[in-house]
Amino acid sequence: MKRTRIVEVLTSEKVGTQFMIMGWVRTKRDSKAGLSFLEVNDGSCLSNLQIIADEKLSNYKSEILKLQTGCSIKALGVLSASPGKGQKVELQAEEIAVFGWADPTVYPLQKKRHSFEFLRTIAHLRPRTNTFGAVARLRNAMSNAIHTFFQDRGFIYLHTPIITGSDCEGAGEMFKVTTFDMDQIPKKDGHPDFAMDFFGQPANLTVSGQLEAEIYALAIGDVYTFGPTFRAENSNTSRHLAEFWMVEPEMAFCDIKGDMELAVDFLKYIFSFVLKNCKEDIEFFNRFIDSSVIETLECIISQGFETLTYTEGIEILIKADEKFEFPVNWGVNLQSEHERYLCEKVLKKPIVMVDYPKEIKPFYMKVNKDEKTVRAMDVLVPKIGEIIGGSQREDDYDTLLERIKEMNLNPDDYWWYLELRKFGSVPHAGFGLGFERLIQFVTGLSNIRDVIPFPRTPGNISF
Numbered sequence: 001m002k003r004t005r006i007v008e009v010l011t012s013e014k015v016g017t018q019f020m021i022m023g024w025v026r027t028k029r030d031s032k033a034g035l036s037f038l039e040v041n042d043g044s045c046l047s048n049l050q051i052i053a054d055e056k057l058s059n060y061k062s063e064i065l066k067l068q069t070g071c072s073i074k075a076l077g078v079l080s081a082s083p084g085k086g087q088k089v090e091l092q093a094e095e096i097a098v099f100g101w102a103d104p105t106v107y108p109l110q111k112k113r114h115s116f117e118f119l120r121t122i123a124h125l126r127p128r129t130n131t132f133g134a135v136a137r138l139r140n141a142m143s144n145a146i147h148t149f150f151q152d153r154g155f156i157y158l159h160t161p162i163i164t165g166s167d168c169e170g171a172g173e174m175f176k177v178t179t180f181d182m183d184q185i186p187k188k189d190g191h192p193d194f195a196m197d198f199f200g201q202p203a204n205l206t207v208s209g210q211l212e213a214e215i216y217a218l219a220i221g222d223v224y225t226f227g228p229t230f231r232a233e234n235s236n237t238s239r240h241l242a243e244f245w246m247v248e249p250e251m252a253f254c255d256i257k258g259d260m261e262l263a264v265d266f267l268k269y270i271f272s273f274v275l276k277n278c279k280e281d282i283e284f285f286n287r288f289i290d291s292s293v294i295e296t297l298e299c300i301i302s303q304g305f306e307t308l309t310y311t312e313g314i315e316i317l318i319k320a321d322e323k324f325e326f327p328v329n330w331g332v333n334l335q336s337e338h339e340r341y342l343c344e345k346v347l348k349k350p351i352v353m354v355d356y357p358k359e360i361k362p363f364y365m366k367v368n369k370d371e372k373t374v375r376a377m378d379v380l381v382p383k384i385g386e387i388i389g390g391s392q393r394e395d396d397y398d399t400l401l402e403r404i405k406e407m408n409l410n411p412d413d414y415w416w417y418l419e420l421r422k423f424g425s426v427p428h429a430g431f432g433l434g435f436e437r438l439i440q441f442v443t444g445l446s447n448i449r450d451v452i453p454f455p456r457t458p459g460n461i462s463f
């Protein structure tokens with residue numbers, strides 16, 4: 001007989017039907033009447049299936065009584081209405097076989113609450129907990145929603161390279177890729193001779209697929225990327241990973257307004273999608289992690305976002321009756337404390353902030369007529385701060401060349417990027433959304449290390 005996933009068994013509610021399920025025992029209780037109640041989970045949903053094992057089963061004494069949390073089993077039985085509280089249906093076992101035992105004296109996941117810090121040290125077992133199972137299902141559902149959102153709008157999914165010879169942000173903080181023998185690096189004039197390296201020049205892990213996405217946007221229209229990106233920033237915060245997933249749409253014939261609209265539509269779509277399709281998991285987060293997540297998501301869907309210029313934001317912050325760790329004046333990079341203050345205390349809404357000083361933004365953003373600000377837009381949300389960073393791109397050749405020089409970058413490194421402005425240039429815009437920050441926002445999990453299966457942070461590359 002074929003295995004049925006527990007989610008299907010539970011939603012079918014087909015009382016009287018025989019099912020075969022396979023999964024891991026979460027808990028077991030033995031009654032004096034010669035019955036055992038097993039709570040079994042197979043990861044397909046948050047809920048466990050209750051299995052009733054009768055002492056008449058041939059292996060009742062030899063095996064079933066010895067089952068413990070963590071053991072893996074298969075069970076064949078008939079679904080029946082459950083007289084007990086907490087579940088509608090249960091499985092009356094006709095046969096139970098044990099795949100693998102889990103010694104309770106050493107199996108770390110006993111039935112009690114474990115701290116997230118501890119669970120990070122057992123990342124090979126933490127997906128067997130309610131929280132991490134729910135995160136995994138949510139990541140999956142949200143990935144699906146991301147593709148559906150863009151595909152429904154005619155965007156083409158573009159695969160950009162992970163190894164790159166260019167630095168998108170012009171900001172360093174990149175991981176080097178090399179095949180040099182670290183003990184014998186070929187040198188020229190005292191420096192590593194990259195001509196001898198695999199690519200014949202320095203290579204890095206990408207920090208963004210944007211520049212390549214622009215190439216395709218200027219050929220086939222609207223594109224998006226969705227893949228891993230890498231930043232060697234040594235910031236040990238609850239919002240930064242060294243390896244994270246980024247969603248980067250890029251639209252041709254589009255200005256900053258269209259870009260803002262897309263960002264807002266995108267977030268609303270994802271939030272509606274999870275409220276509708278991930279009900280059980282979202283309710284779990286709302287109950288056990290952050291009791292405001294459902295209300296917050298619903299509120300954003302119905303009330304939307306506030307739009308604010310950087311200059312307006314700075315004015316509010318300067319007047320604010322609040323001690324900030326980082327002082328505020330026009331021209332500074334907003335810190336997450338500032339972003340959160342504006343969202344949580346002042347506007348009580350997520351914010352789309354536009355028109356940032358050009359000095360604090362990358363060279364490729366389109367300069368406004370005031371020549372002081374650029375057409376950048378960041379989406380800021382409560383509790384996290386920046387979740388999306390985007391802009392209209394500079395599409396004028398001369399201005400872009402000037403900006404590259406102003407930022408002390410080498411125009412030769414960007415020859416192809418500049419040529420896009422020479423041949424059939426068009427206004428275009430896009431943004432980058434950190435997938436893990438989005439999941440943090442949806443789940444209420446405060447540490448980004450808990451929304452990715454295997455977090456990479458400074459000093460940590462286990463699993």
Ligand code: ATP
Nearest residue numbers: 231239240241242244386387388389432433434437
């Ligand atoms: P921050 O100021 O928070 O470091 P950033 O300005 O460096 O963000 P961008 O370069 O605009 O961010 O990247 C686009 C998006 O990628 C951000 O809005 C954020 O959601 C996400 N992001 C950036 N850096 C990280 C990181 N180290 N870990 C996880 N997500 C990140």
Ligand code: MN
Nearest residue numbers: 231233235240
């Ligand atoms: Mn950053």
